[in-house]
Amino acid sequence: MIADAPASPPDWPYCRLGDDPSPDGVRCFGRRVDGYAECLAHLSDADRGAYLAALRPGADVDHRGTPFTEELLGQLTDALTDPSTDEPRVGNAEFDRARFSGDAHFDGMRISGDLSMPEAVVTGHLWLYGTEVGGEARFDDAEVGGHAWFVNAKFAADADFHRTRIDGDALFYGMVVSGDTTLVAAQVGGDTWFDGAQFDGRLWITASTFTGTCSLSAVRIGGNALFDSTVFEQTVQFGPLVCEGRLDVSGAVFQGVSTIEAVTGDLRFVRTRWASTAALRLRHAAVDLSDAVLEFPVSIAARSRPFVTDHGELDEPFPADAPVRVVSTRGVDAAHLVLTDVDLTDCLFAGTVHLDQLRLEGRCKLPTAPAGLRWTPRRTLAEEQHWRAARSGGTDGWTPAPEGETVLEPAVLAPVYRQLRKAFEDAKDEPGAADFYYGEMEMRRHDRGTPRAERALVAAYWALSGYGLRASRALGWLFAAMAATVLALMLWGVPKETPGPANPDGPYAERLTSERFEKSLRVVINSVVFRSAGQDLTTTGTYVEMTSRIAEPILLGLAVLAVRGRVKR
Structure with a gap:
């Protein structure tokens, strides 16, 4: 059923029935045909025939607010068809606030100027199969009761779908838009398919709702792509796709299982919510997960080779060696997060919830301390850097x-x-x-x-x-302590040859003999393993041995602990 005509008069010259309704109460604000007092729908048969006969392919058409039946739209299309190509050709096509009863067929039409359909109402299906538009295409606040077919349509400028509502499926297979594409607060009640589409400019899909399955496979986006605050109620298949600008899915809600396979340099999931499982397989992207909500497992993995579609390998506009980098997990509950083969050199972890449950698999690179003797080689956090x-x-x-x-x-x-x-x-x-x-x-x-x-x-x-982790440091101190103990025993600890343990005397140089060294070394080696050498020592030597029997086993134990920390399974 055709929607009622708008209550407020428009700013164009409208049909006489707008001010003087017909006996059955019909009030029409359709734009009057030039030279007549009525719109195309309410012209007499003779006048309508004369108007259509005067139309030529490529002419501008302005039927804003006009109520169309399928038959009437077909008559208009036939009048604009070029007999040499059997294709309808139009200059500017204005159908603002037009109302289409049944299907609206614009498929195959060649529109050299703008296509304007704001607030248009189609009770059946909208067909733009293979349609070409040389100027802007506007579908703001349009309503489609059935499916909307934009398969293989081509738009040479911007395509706007602000607050567009499609109750059935929306099919954008193979669509090409040379300008920007905007779907703001749009609603699709069925499935949405962008497979094979090409967007040379920006793709903005914000605050929209997709009730059915949504697929963007083999899609190429030349500018930024924004899916801010968009709700996906069913399964989502993003990709494989290439986005040469920023791919921003911040604030989006994925209520069904989602798969994202993307080639992009900048990928943002700030405050994104996953209410089901998700698998992200990426190339070259810097991923920002700040404040994302993960209610189910979400895996992010770097893909080592380019994606392949039915049309072959995807061409990538990024350096082949550019890694997948995760730059922030702040505010994320990491209990459901799995990272595989990603670069964490710049990742900000502070503020992550349940960070102890994060799973890192494969080779995940972290920043390292500067090279050189001053710093101990180790992996660090970007925040410590x-x-x-x-x-x-x-x-x-x-x-x-x-x-x-x-x-x-x-x-x-x-x-x-x-x-x-x-x-x-x-x-x-x-x-x-x-x-x-x-x-x-x-x-x-x-x-x-x-x-x-x-x-x-x-x-x-x-x-x-090194906190029980640097064996070389502990062994260095151990050897230094052993050397100092040996020297102390040679100088003061090993008694001179007398019937009793007498303190050595004479010049220090005379005490440094091989015999006294052998005795001192035996004492030290036994001290390292916490044993007594069983030798008579001077009072000073006794205290030196006691000290070494406490300190040196500790240093040996620290060295063993450090080695064990590196080889423990």
Whole structure:
């Protein structure tokens, strides 16, 4: 049934029935045909025939507000058909607020100017199969009671679908838009298919609702693509697609299972909500997950090879070696998040919930300490890089924070390291957890809020063995302690040859003999394994041995602990 005519008079010259309704109460605001007092629908048969006979292919048509039946629209299309090509040709086509009873067929039409259909109403299906529009195409506030077919349609300028409502399916297969495409607050009651579409400009789909399945396979977007605050109620298949600009899905809601296969440089999921499982397979993207809501498992994986569609391998406008980078998980509940083969060099983890349940699989790269003798080689957090760079003025190889990013203090970073360490430990990756334990202890050592005595203890632990993780440091101290003990025993600990243990005397150089060295070394080696050498020593030597029997086994134990931390399964 055709929707009622608008209650308020339009700004164009309208049909006489607008002011003087027919006896059956029909009031019409359709644009009057030039030279007549009525619109095309209410012309007499003779006048309508004369008007249509005078039309030529390529002429402008203005039938805003006019009520069309399928028969009347067919008569208009026939009058505009070029007999040499059997295709309807139009200049500008204006159908603002027009009402179409049944199907509206514009398929195959060649429109050299603009196509304007704001607030148009189609009770049946809307057909633009293979339609070509040389100017802008506007469908703002249009309503379609059935399906909308834009298959293989071509738009040389912008295509606008603000607040468009389609009760059936929306089919955009093979559509090409040279300008920008905008669907703001649009609604589709059936399935939506963008497969094979090409958008040379921006694609903005914001605050829209897709009730059925939504598919964007083999799609190419030349500008930015925005899906802000859009609701997908059923299964979603994004891709494989290529977006040369930013692909922004911030605030979108995925209520069904979703798969996203995208080639893009910038991918944003800020405040995106997944109410079902999702698999993201990406190429080259920098992914921002800030404040995303994950109610079910969501996996993000870097794809090593280009995507392949029915038309062959997707052409990628990015460097082949550009990695997939996750740049933020702040505000995310990581209990359902799985990251595989992604670059975490710039990832901001502070503020992530249940970070200890994050799963990292494959090769996930993290930032490392600057090369050189000054810093211990290890994996770090990007936030620690920012803190150290701010502390040193950025002159020692640490990465400074991006402009506008807050630099976090060690008290905030220590729990982040602790949770990531637990995530690796729960995954039975003890060697992988070691660097995060080191980072946690480093943040405790530098935290000014930690009691001074505790900081001193932690500092000693760091200096002696790198928190029980640096065997070379512990062994270095052990050998130094052993050398010092040997020297002390040779100088003061081994008694001179007398019936009793008498203190050595004479010049120090005369005490450094091979015999006294052998005796001192035996004492030290036994001390390392916490045994007594069983030799008579001077009083000084006795205290030296006691000290070595306490200190040196500890250093040996720290070295063993460090080795075990790197080889434990």
